[in-house]
Amino acid sequence: MEENEAIRGLSALAHETRLRVFRVLVVEGPGGLAAGAIAARLDVPPSTLSTHLGLMEGAGILRRSRVRRQIFYAADIEGIRRLLTFLTADCCQGRPELCRTLVELATAGSEPDRAEENR
Amino acid sequence: MEENEAIRGLSALAHETRLRVFRVLVVEGPGGLAAGAIAARLDVPPSTLSTHLGLMEGAGILRRSRVRRQIFYAADIEGIRRLLTFLTADCCQGRPELCRTLVELATAGSEPDRAEENR
DNA sequence: TCCACATTTCGGAAAATATCGAATGAGAGA
DNA sequence: TCTCTCATTCGATATTTTCCGAAATGTGGA
Numbered sequence: 378m379e380e381n382e383a384i385r386g387l388s389a390l391a392h393e394t395r396l397r398v399f400r401v402l403v404v405e406g407p408g409g410l411a412a413g414a415i416a417a418r419l420d421v422p423p424s425t426l427s428t429h430l431g432l433m434e435g436a437g438i439l440r441r442s443r444v445r446r447q448i449f450y451a452a453d454i455e456g457i458r459r460l461l462t463f464l465t466a467d468c469c470q471g472r473p474e475l476c477r478t479l480v481e482l483a484t485a486g487s488e489p490d491r492a493e494e495n496r
Numbered sequence: 497m498e499e500n501e502a503i504r505g506l507s508a509l510a511h512e513t514r515l516r517v518f519r520v521l522v523v524e525g526p527g528g529l530a531a532g533a534i535a536a537r538l539d540v541p542p543s544t545l546s547t548h549l550g551l552m553e554g555a556g557i558l559r560r561s562r563v564r565r566q567i568f569y570a571a572d573i574e575g576i577r578r579l580l581t582f583l584t585a586d587c588c589q590g591r592p593e594l595c596r597t598l599v600e601l602a603t604a605g606s607e608p609d610r611a612e613e614n615r
Numbered sequence: 616t617c618c619a620c621a622t623t624t625c626g627g628a629a630a631a632t633a634t635c636g637a638a639t640g641a642g643a644g645a
Numbered sequence: 646t647c648t649c650t651c652a653t654t655c656g657a658t659a660t661t662t663t664c665c666g667a668a669a670t671g672t673g674g675a
Contacts, residue, residue, distance in 0.1 A: 380512070380515060380516075384509075384512060384515060387506050387509050387510035387515075388506075388507075390506050391503050391506035391507040392662095393499070393503060396499060396502065396506075399586070400589075403587055404589055412621075412623090413620095422666085423622065423623085423665095424623075424665055424667090425663080425665055427622060428624095428663080429663095431623080445621095445672075445673070446619095446621055446622085446672050446673060447620095448623090461580070461583060461587075464509075464580060467518070467519050468576060470519075511632095511633090513633095530652090531653090532652075535652095541635055542635090542651085543637090543652090543653075543654080544634055545652095546654080547633080547634080547653090547654090549653095550653080550654095562642090564643075564651095565642050565652085566651060566652080567651080
C-alpha cells in the first residue's frame with residue numbers, strides 16, 4: 378500500500394458518522410447491511426449517508442453489492458487489513474516491540490489454537 | 497480510548513505532511529527530532545509544520561520536550577498503541593481472524609522466540 | 616408499460632482545515 | 646541588557662469537507 382492510499386483509508390475512518398458505520402459493519406460481518414438499514418440505525422439522512430458510504434468504498438474500507446433493489450455494504454476485511462498492516466509496518470520499522478505489544482492485546486481474548494480453522 | 501480520541505488520532509495521520517512526519521519520527525526513535533530539523537528534512541515552512549506538530553501532539557500521536565532552545569518531537573508510542581488497539585479491538589469484535597492475520601504479518605520479520613526479552 | 620421503492624447524484628451554502636508570511640515569545644550567549 | 650535563534654502564534658486567504666433537500670437513476674413487480 379502506498380502513502381496516498383493509506384491517507385484515504387485513514388480519512389475514511391476519521392469522521393464520527395463514518396467510524397460508526399465502520400464499527401456497525403465490522404460487527405455485522407460479511408453479509409453487511411443495506412444502505413437504508415444503516416441510515417435508519419444511525420439516524421442519518423440517506424443522501425448524507427450515501428456520500429459517506431461512497432467515500433469509504435473508494436478508500437477500500439467497504440465493499441458494495443446489490444441484492445434486488447437494495448445495495449448492501451460490508452466491511453472490506455482485506456482493505457482494512459492492508460491499512461492496519463501499513464500502519465504497523467511503519468511502527469515496527471523503528472520499534473519492533475510496539476507491534477508485539479499490540480499483538481498481545483489484539484489476541485488476548487481469542488483462542489489461538491483454533492486459528493487454522495478460519496482460513 | 498473513546499471514539500472522539502480515536503477520530504483525532506486518525507485525522508492526525510490522514511494528511512500527507514503529517515504522515516511523513518509520523519514515519520520520520522517513528523524511525524528516529526525516542527530521541528525524536530527538533531522542529532526545525534523536521535521542517536528542513538521535509539521541506540515544509542516552519543509555521544506550517546508547527547501547526548501540524550501541535551495538532552499531532554494534541555491527538556496523542558507525538559510527545560514534545562524542550563532541549564535548550566529547541567523543541568524536540570518524538571513519536572508517542574503509548575498513544576499510537578492506544579489508537580491501533582482501538583482499531584483492532586473493533587475489528588476483532590466481529591472477526592477474530594482479521595487480527596490474527598494482521599498479527600502474523602506484523603511479526604513476520606522479527607524473532608518471536610526473543611519476545612520475552614523486550615519487556 | 617407504469618409505478619413504487621432504494622439509493623445516488625446534484626447543487627449550493629456553511630463549516631472546517633490548510634497554508635504561510637509577518638509578528639511575537641522565550642531561551643542562551645556576549 | 647542586547648541580540649541572535651528557534652519555534653509558535655496570528656491573521657488573512659484558499660481549499661476542502663460536510664450537510665441535506667430536491668431531483669434523478671435504476672430496479673423489480675403489477
